[in-house]
Amino acid sequence: MTLEHDRRRTLGAFVRSRRERLDPASFLLPGSPRRRTPGLRREEVAQLSGVSLSWYTWLEQGRDINVSRQVLEALARTLRLDQLEHRHLLRLAGSPSEAPISDPPVVSARLRAVLDAFDPSPASLRDCHGDILARNRAERALFDTGDAHANTLELYFAWQPIRTMLQDWETHARRILAEFRAEADRHPGDHRFTEIVDALRPFEPFGTWWDRHDIAGFTPTLRILHHPTAGPLTLEQSKLIAADDPSLHFLVRTAADPETADRLTALVANAQYRIRRRRGPG
Incomplete structure (x- = not known):
């Protein structure tokens, strides 16, 4: 797997974890017994963020898709991310600035x-x-x-x-x-x-x-x-x-x-x- 694939997969897992922690009742959404998983459904996050369901599904699946800053800001608002989580989302959605660590450091x-x-x-x-x-x-x-x-x-x-x-x-x-x-x-x-x-x-x-x-x-x-x-x-x-x-x-x-x-x-x-x-x- 490539570095880019790892980054997209981590982004998808992070977004999904934030979706699943949300309370549907706080969005005035019906919390019916038919909800089989915690949090909001994918289609609800997509609708609240102004994106298509297929695009949002691909994002959680770690697919190779274009992610604009405007859409990320909308997602951050929908997922109710705090300041640290917001920065984390933006970092995961872009090219990682940190190179992988390879050799262990030498203690001088x-x-x-x-x-x-x-x-x-x-x-x-x-x-x-x-x-x-x-x-x-x-x-x-x-x-x-x-x-x-x-x-x-x-x-x-x-x-x-x-x-x-x-x-x-x-x-x-x-x-x-x-x-x-x-x-x-x-x-x-x-x-x-x-x-x-x-x-x-x-x-x-x-x-x-x-x-x-x-x-x-x-x-x-x-x-x-x-x-x-x-x-x-x-x-x-x-x-x-x-x-x-x-x-x-x-x-x-x-x-x-x-x-x-x-x-x-x-x-x-x-x-x-x-x-x-x-x-x-x-």
Whole structure:
């Protein structure tokens, strides 16, 4: 399949997901029992948007059709897209500006030094797929996963301890997945995204949520963790883009209160002590 075919198929799936979430009653349309699927029918969206049913059907099917800006604006209004979804629709309908990512990025010594400088604030270096390329001591102590789950989504869905450690896990996991979906749709044809999705489908509710096509942009958030050794931690989460390589970013978790700052310092110190004990005198 070509990159263009992937883009059209993603566009069709996104439009269909937005059609199916609409409430017919809010459009003053009859919600008869004969409706076999949720949301509006295709013919209703076509009529409300001023396009033919066959054209709209082809759009959802990912056919090779011309899509004008005027029609996209009409669709956005009918589907009641928010600002982020509106931009996403326009991006999917045009030529993708981002090239597929191929070779994994190399973490330079300079970036590692920056990462280590964040200690005792947990920090990691990640790419657009959410792959965790490097972690500082505090991040390794916070999430003691060893070398496993070296991807953000794997951490949230495949590493079971986080579901009890992270307060309001479902809200944060949904948000992380929606950010990932937006990034994946911007890179049609990038097989790394497909690999991640295929690997995580068995870990429900990942598959169910993924098929909803929810998207989101990054927003700084407060996370409350109940760490098994450090105790309660309240962390502000921020994302810092590496200016010389915008495909990489630092994810930094800073203490939101003095108690958390003290516990993070103790967590890192205890982790280093355990490492020295395992290594023995030398």
